[in-house]
Amino acid sequence: MALISLQALQLKDQSLDFPLSYVMNDVHECPRFTNLSRVDDHPDNLKPSSIAIYADIGHLATYCKTNYTLLKAGILDSCDHHSSTMELPSMDKILRVFNPNLTVVKSNERDDFLPDQARMIAYTIKQSKGYNNIWKLIVIAATIQDGEASETGQTAIEVLDTIEELYKLLPEKTFIVVLRSSGNGLASREPDSPNPGKYPAFPKSRKPGNSTF
Numbered sequence: 528m529a530l531i532s533l534q535a536l537q538l539k540d541q542s543l544d545f546p547l548s549y550v551m552n553d554v555h556e557c558p559r560f561t562n563l564s565r566v567d568d569h570p571d572n573l574k575p576s577s578i579a580i581y582a583d584i585g586h587l588a589t590y591c592k593t594n595y596t597l598l599k600a601g602i603l604d605s606c607d608h609h610s611s612t613m614e615l616p617s618m619d620k621i622l623r624v625f626n627p628n629l630t631v632v633k634s635n636e637r638d639d640f641l642p643d644q645a646r647m648i649a650y651t652i653k654q655s656k657g658y659n660n661i662w663k664l665i666v667i668a669a670t671i672q673d674g675e676a677s678e679t680g681q682t683a684i685e686v687l688d689t690i691e692e693l694y695k696l697l698p699e700k701t702f703i704v705v706l707r708s709s710g711n712g713l714a715s716r717e718p719d720s721p722n723p724g725k726y727p728a729f730p731k732s733r734k735p736g737n738s739t740f
Contacts, residue, residue: 535598542614550616554624570702575625578702579661581618582632582648583610584641584689587668587706609633618666630655641673641689649696659699668706 590613591606610617611631623629632651634644648665652658667686674682686705693703 545616551620551624554621557625573662573702575622577662578622578626578629578664580630580632580652580655580658580663581622581665582634582652582663583618583666583668584634584644584648585667585669585706586672587670588666607636618664622664641667641669641685642692645689645692646696649693652697658697661700663697663701664704665693665697665701666704666706 588610589606590608590610592608611619611633619629619631632648634648639647645665652663655661667689669682669686671682674685690703690705693701
């Protein structure tokens with residue numbers, strides 16, 4: 528119970544110290560660049576206002592509701608709430624400041640394999656007219672929960688498979704960000720993976736209009 532009380536207190540303090548309105552005020556003060564012709568055709572110069580579709584994959588993009596009364600009664604939350612629904616700042620809220628017409632695509636169940644979530648997101652995005660001509664930001668926010676206790680099911684391998692899947696399904700104007708919650712394990716896993724050389728060596732950027740990883 529001491530831990531539950533501490534978590535509830537920390538969340539309350541965070542909400543008071545960094546309310547959504549406080550963060551958003553800073554975001555609104557960011558300079559707008561409107562006279563840079565075609566600069567956003569290249570991923571190295573991508574503007575937040577150019578991102579038309581946002582999606583995220585992985586357990587780091589979810590959160591648990593902290594109802595102290597329910598927790599005290601032993602009723603646990605599902606911890607499967609999408610970050611876009613929380614009161615605290617999230618990536619989609621920040622992007623929406625620059626593009627009010629931002630579309631947020633949610634994956635299927637978070638307990639599904641990451642590549643399966645990627646396929647569902649790609650399928651949904653492909654329903655949008657002209658999806659190949661608009662920028663899409665996909666964040667892979669994986670934890671140990673997104674993998675399995677096996678050589679081929681490790682989170683790092685799952686993430687690499689997910690990137691490969693997105694590369695095949697959404698090859699144009701797709702900007703992928705991979706977040707990690709530990710050290711450099713992901714970067715060092717590929718040479719030791721069961722299928723070395725299977726994954727493409729993605730450069731930081733490609734020619735204008737193509738994906739970046």
